[in-house]
Amino acid sequence: MATPLLSISNLSVSFGGGAAPVRAVNGVSLSIAPGAAVAVVGESGSGKSTLARTILDLLPAAGRPQVEGRFAFDGQDCDAARRRSLRGREVAMVFQDPLSYLDPLMRVGRQIAEVLAVHEPAAAPDRVDELLAQVQLKPGIAAAFPHELSGGMRQRVMIAMALACGARLLIADEPTTALDVTTQAEILALISKLRAETGMALLLISHDLGVVSTMCDEVHVMYRGKVIEAGPVAQVFAHAEHDYTRSLIAAGSARNAPAGLAADPAEPPVLKLEGIRKSYGKGPHAVEVLRGSGIELRRGETLALVGESGSGKSTLAKVALSLVRPDAGRLELMGRDLLAMSPDALRRARTAMYPVFQDSSEAFNPRRPVLGILGQALAVAGVPQAEREARAIEVLEQVHLSPGAAFLHRYAHEMSGGQRQRLAIARALATGAEVLVADEPLSGADVSIRDRVVALLRELQAQRQLAILFITHDIWLARSFAHRVAVMYKGEIVEEGPAGEIIDAPRHPYTQRLVSAAPVVRETGPAVPA
């Protein structure tokens, strides 16, 4: 076997020092051959980003990192100083959120030129334009500031900066996570094209096995700082040994999908939106976010509203929850017109419906313990003060936070992401709501949490005949969880129907684009050979 371009052996990284350092990476070894594409997958906190940053000695000093292990580049041993000298010269890096990773005050052309000045001092003045052309951007882009570009364009600029280095290894840390699926597909294709042109090796850090399987030959699965599974992509997929790897595979394709519809289309809907219009701003700057969209949701069914960011799906959810008043249209909950009600009547009527937000510490009042949060919700359902504690424990155990009593006096920020998401569902149950509106409840959640929350929602739906409006950008999640799917594009519902039909055989061109761009776990290895 030829000398690997980069080899890492027995790497451990811990933070904080003192008596109880936090060990982020624990005895990881991997090597990358020249021109190869290797992936590291794992959920947030698995140590994959720490691993990537250690290669160029980029860990923030404030965390007091301690690094043990050996690095070799081109067969030569590298200490921290030597790894720093690789920066830009031999190894380039692309990060997740190109808006914050580009200097907001400097034109992007100058940022690229600055890198050129270090690594290619003799470069011709039009070299920047050449690099922009290589990442399929017009030369005029050089004069733009980062905030004037779209997310995809910014990521292309980041890639151009990496190319300006002329590096032999590209480390891409979640390069497409902040992007929409169609943009993601373009960026991935661009990276593959550039690799074919330059013979650059790739170390891809990702949480998405779909992305990995389209890009890489070899995959390392990281879990809690350790590599739990490694090998050629096809082999790992075919013979996944760990539960974690298996749930990763399931998340990137449609498995365990419910069959058929849950509700009779003739039954009256519990939630109905019709011809909803909403614009923001005035005059020539007005932006029409919703252009006559409507949905119907029936008892016991899950309707997934899918679309990319900016499609208006979150605004529609806010309209449904009466948090945003539409300019025109009808909103009915349990057959009653919410828009025509007095504020007092609306306050009483709206409690038949409750939101479950994306997990964050912002979903709960930081000053209320769990008992306070659930107590408020139970009060709405008319539970008398004396019974609230007992009922709160009951509800907590329904969402598998048990023993419930142990959670009553905790604060949301003291709980893990998965526990918090179940608390959000518990709060919705406590109000006695029959309709749940879940706005991206699982985006940002790791697959292991995702599976458990989806299972919980299904279980509760079966018990209580809950109607769930599920807003998501993840096609496979919609396919595996929802009975019906509505696709939203530029403020309109362009296609709607049973999940199987819409996603397996899309008819509208936009849906087709959305589905084909969504990376699916291919068990045969990468589509583009390295």
Added chain:
Amino acid sequence: MQSSIRASATAMSGPDRRLRKLLSSPLALFSGGIVILLLLCAAIGPLIYGGQALEMSADRLAGPSAQDWLGTDELGRSVLVQMILGSRTSLFVGLAAAVSATVAGALIGAVSGFGGRGLDNFVMRITEIFQVMPSFVLAAVIVALWGPGMGKIVLVIALLSWPQTARMMRGEVLRIRSLDYVAAAQCLGMRPWEVLWREVVPNAIAPVITLGTLIVGQAILLEAGLAFFGLGSPDVASWGKMLNSGQRFFYQAWWLSVFPGVAIFVTVLAFNLAGDKLAEVFNPRSEH
């Protein structure tokens, strides 16, 4: 990667950790100590020394000695006793002005941030006008025209300070009202004022109180400045007034000018330090 660092920090619950952080900081303890000492002086001082305040001795303009630690003034009164009596004025003006400015500013800011766009714009324009007016100039003019008096001085300082509090409160309310948990409270059918009072305000109040601590310092400085330039209340002992009357004996009796100034400096420093530490402890960014 940072989440793992943060995870270890969130192991201890919020209030506990903050208190521990405060108690472990020598600067915070210093400023707390000074404030407690001042409160004691202001509360007990007049009871002990009240009768001595006007007691004159034959030792006029005597320098610091074993008998009069900080010397005596032109009437032979002890500088130390006068300083202890003056602490009451500084603290009263500082605290009263800061409390009234904070309460008024917080109420106005909360309503401005939670109310409609029109009301908000109106209130913000008013605070802007207050902010471009130089506070010492206005305070001096108002006091000069209305005549001096403790109550008036407190009122003037509060009048000049509430806009900063209002702007901060409004900013916090605007930030918090867009958080998911406020939407969740609305969906529980809470009334708007209930949401504001029970969900938003309790989470917005910490930085406002921190600012209030800084206003105490500003107010004490402002009061001392007014008194120094002869615009103070004539019938009350105060540090600024001591400096003002010390000016006449500037070249003979330095102690009349130096010690009250040190007292003002240390007091203002203590409140500024306290505000600084509180801001650090309450700032969510400082947690990682």
Added chain:
Amino acid sequence: MTRFILSRLGYAIPVVLAVLVTNFLLTRLVPGDPVTALIGDFPAPPDYVARLRAEFGLDESVWTQLGLYLRNLAQGELGYSFFNRQPVIDLIAERTVNTLILMVPVLVLSSVLGVLLGMLAAVQKVRWIDVTITALSLGGKSIPIFWSGQVLILLLAVHFKLLPAQGMHSLRGVEPGWPAFVDLVEHWLMPGLIATAFNMAIVARVARVSFKEAMLGDYVTTASATGLPRRTILFGHVLPNALIPVVTVIGHNLTNLLTGTIMVEAVFGWPGIGELFMSSIASRDYPVLQGIFLAVALVTVLANLLTDILYAVIDPRVRDSYVRA
């Protein structure tokens, strides 16, 4: 850019008007004859009093008077100070120049030194330097400036006889040219350095925090990862980003150009606007006070405009938000 400046100016006019109206009403609140408010406590010739009565319509309602007052202002008619025996406008112009002589070096020095100190505290890794700079800046903010001025006079002028204690020029004549300049600098040193220390403390505090935050910016990671040298990162990326909050503070110091040194001027007898203000308060010279208010309002508006322009120059995002708005 022109449109941007015009829109900012349009925004400023109501502020100036509001300040003027408030001040007008404030002086009208004083008990006593409005004539006193217009000429001060100084006995004025009766025919001047009669002329004023006609000019300001003192028998008319407050609002008519306000209108007349504003009209006179617009014509540059600020009145006459009997106390100083000079038209108010000349007096203010003369004193403004003196204040600028004191304050312009102060603003430049305090901004540059403040940024450098803040940067030093944030960037270097020796903890005691950071702690010292933080302590100094917090102390600088807490010192009563009128008092520290006195202590300095006591030490440097009275005790060691190094520097002149009062005024802007030596009373004994000095030859023009170089000796006069040296004389001016000697007089500037104490008030100038005290005001510099105070302003610098404020700038350094903000600069320290904003440098710390800018150094944690993700773009710094990018710059490091592309192998840029540390100096390029520090001066090319961290410095401009860290300056944004600092501009606010420098703008605030600029706003206080005329009034920030009232206490320093009064203590050191520097014949500037601040000293004029204190003496006019003592002598109840209302025409001068109202003139000072106008000057302060104008400086404030100009300073805010300058700050906004500076923002737009540094931050392209700000530029865009104004173009859109």
